[in-house]
Amino acid sequence: MESSASSSGSSPSKKPLDGFFVWREFVWGGLAGAFGEGMMHPVDTVKTRIQSQAIISGSQGQKNILQMIRSVWASDGIRGFYRGVAPGVIGSFATGATYFGVIESTKQWIEALNPSLSGHWAHFIAGGIGDTLGSFVYVPCEVIKQRMQVQGTRNSWSSTMLKENSSHKSGAHIYGYYSGMLQAGHLIWKQNGLKGLYTGYWSTLARDVPFAGLMVTFYEALKDLSRFGKEKLPLGSNVHISNSFEGLLLGGLAGGLSAYLTTPLDVIKTRLQVQGSSLRYNGWLDALRTIWMAEGVNGLFKGSVPRIMWYIPASALTFMAVEFLRDNFNEKPVSRVHEVSSISIEPSPKMRKASH
Numbered sequence: 138m139e140s141s142a143s144s145s146g147s148s149p150s151k152k153p154l155d156g157f158f159v160w161r162e163f164v165w166g167g168l169a170g171a172f173g174e175g176m177m178h179p180v181d182t183v184k185t186r187i188q189s190q191a192i193i194s195g196s197q198g199q200k201n202i203l204q205m206i207r208s209v210w211a212s213d214g215i216r217g218f219y220r221g222v223a224p225g226v227i228g229s230f231a232t233g234a235t236y237f238g239v240i241e242s243t244k245q246w247i248e249a250l251n252p253s254l255s256g257h258w259a260h261f262i263a264g265g266i267g268d269t270l271g272s273f274v275y276v277p278c279e280v281i282k283q284r285m286q287v288q289g290t291r292n293s294w295s296s297t298m299l300k301e302n303s304s305h306k307s308g309a310h311i312y313g314y315y316s317g318m319l320q321a322g323h324l325i326w327k328q329n330g331l332k333g334l335y336t337g338y339w340s341t342l343a344r345d346v347p348f349a350g351l352m353v354t355f356y357e358a359l360k361d362l363s364r365f366g367k368e369k370l371p372l373g374s375n376v377h378i379s380n381s382f383e384g385l386l387l388g389g390l391a392g393g394l395s396a397y398l399t400t401p402l403d404v405i406k407t408r409l410q411v412q413g414s415s416l417r418y419n420g421w422l423d424a425l426r427t428i429w430m431a432e433g434v435n436g437l438f439k440g441s442v443p444r445i446m447w448y449i450p451a452s453a454l455t456f457m458a459v460e461f462l463r464d465n466f467n468e469k470p471v472s473r474v475h476e477v478s479s480i481s482i483e484p485s486p487k488m489r490k491a492s493h
Contacts, residue, residue, distance in 0.1 A: 161466070163238030169458035170233020171226045173451035178225055179218035183209065184443035185286045188404050189411040191432070192287075202443055212293040221285035224318045228278030232271035236349060237459055239267045260357045261350035268349035269342060276341050277334040280410050281321045287411055288314060337409035340421045344402035348395050352452065355391035363387065380464055384456035392452020393445050400444055401437035404428065 174181075183205050190199045200208060209217040243263040247254050254262065288294040294314050312328070315321035325333040363383060396403075405424045408417070418424035428436045 160238075162240075163234045165459045165462040165466075166237025167230040167234030168462065169455045170236070171230040172458050173233075173455040174225050174229035175222065176454055177447050177451040178222045180443055180447040181225065182218050182220065182286045184440045184447060185283050185407060185411075187443060188407040188440040189283070189287050191428075191436075192408055192412050192417060209289065213289040217289040217293070220289055221282035221318075224278040224282040224285070224321075227318075228275040228282065231274035231278070232268060232345075233455065233459075235271035236264065236267040239270060240264060240353065243267065257354045257358060260353045264349040264351075264353035265346040268345045272338070272342060272345065275345075276338050277322065279341065280325065280334055280336050281315070281318055283407060283410050284312065284325075285315050285318070285321060291316075337406050340402070340406040340409050340424075343421065344399055344406050347402065348399045351395040351398060352391045355394055356387055356456065359387040359391060380460040381457050384460035385453045388456025389449045389453030392455075393449035396444050396448035396452075397441055400441040401425075403444060404437055404439055407440075 183202060186209065187200065187202065187205050213220070240260075240263045243266050244259045247259045247262055291314050313324065315324065322334065329336070360383070363378075367378075405421060405428070408428070409421070409424055412418060418427055425437075432439070
């Protein structure tokens with residue numbers, strides 16, 4: 138993300154981005170994304186299991202959040218909450234890198250190509266493009282991660298499949314147990330080819346592009362609001378909020394709101410990727426129609442609470458981390474970079490006087 142100053146057009150001139158700056162944004166964004174995923178993976182596991190219950194065990198006797206937490210703990214212990222963390226971290230690194238790495242250059246390109254799309258529209262489009270580029274790595278990692286999450290440990294998955302076989306439910310024989318990320322990728326490739334690894338690709342984009350666009354738009358809007366509030370403070374007020382702390386608060390709010398609004402898209406994506414070869418749903422529209430007819434609006438928003446619980450802290454930690462890395466590692470190299478990367482640089486007193 139760029140600063141509130143640049144997003145509102147208050148910077149005196151726009152200069153081309155330095156290539157070194159862009160590569161650092163890739164690294165900072167990747168590290169921040171991986172950090173957020175690693176910290177919040179147990180919550181994501183609970184969300185994934187809640188959303189996939191209709192695939193694994195049918196529509197009867199579905200668990201709520203607390204019941205699912207107890208179930209995972211009783212059957213798998215702490216290991217169950219961290220199943221699939223490796224592909225999750227790798228996928229989030231790729232998405233974070235492209236999301237933050239291309240968003241500034243893409244926004245400037247959009248504004249130069251079509252000035253009418255400046256401001257929040259440019260943020261929305263740039264966020265969507267950044268997330269789309271990361272999807273080529275993220276989607277296979279997401280497929281592997283979610284299948285490992287719903288399996289839990291070997292014993293619990295064997296028990297689940299035994300129950301499915303004995304009751305002849307549609308979830309039986311979905312796929313074998315995955316002992317690790319590489320073995321899971323190999324088996325999916327062997328059974329379904331490249332198509333298997335990219336199961337639900339378009340449904341992932343249908344979820345992530347709106348989510349990424351909304352999140353960066355909300356974040357920049359909140360940054361504008363924060364800047365407006367600072368300008369209204371009485372003269373002489375010695376109030377300073379660091380970029381890291383601001384990123385923590387505003388990133389959490391932006392991520393939580395965006396996550397809730399895109400929950401139905403997340404439910405569809407999760408079920409398409411978890412179903413394996415059982416083909417309970419024949420594509421995105423069929424999944425939407427079937428979930429709506431069988432479960433109504435509650436089905437489409439299933440898992441919304443753990444999804445929000447995941448995204449508020451994950452987004453907060455991600456934005457805080459990337460702001461911290463920018464503030465502490467973007468300062469010393471080349472001064473020209475700072476004129477562009479104003480997200481980590483406070484305007485000088487002379488600039489403040491000139492702007493007034």
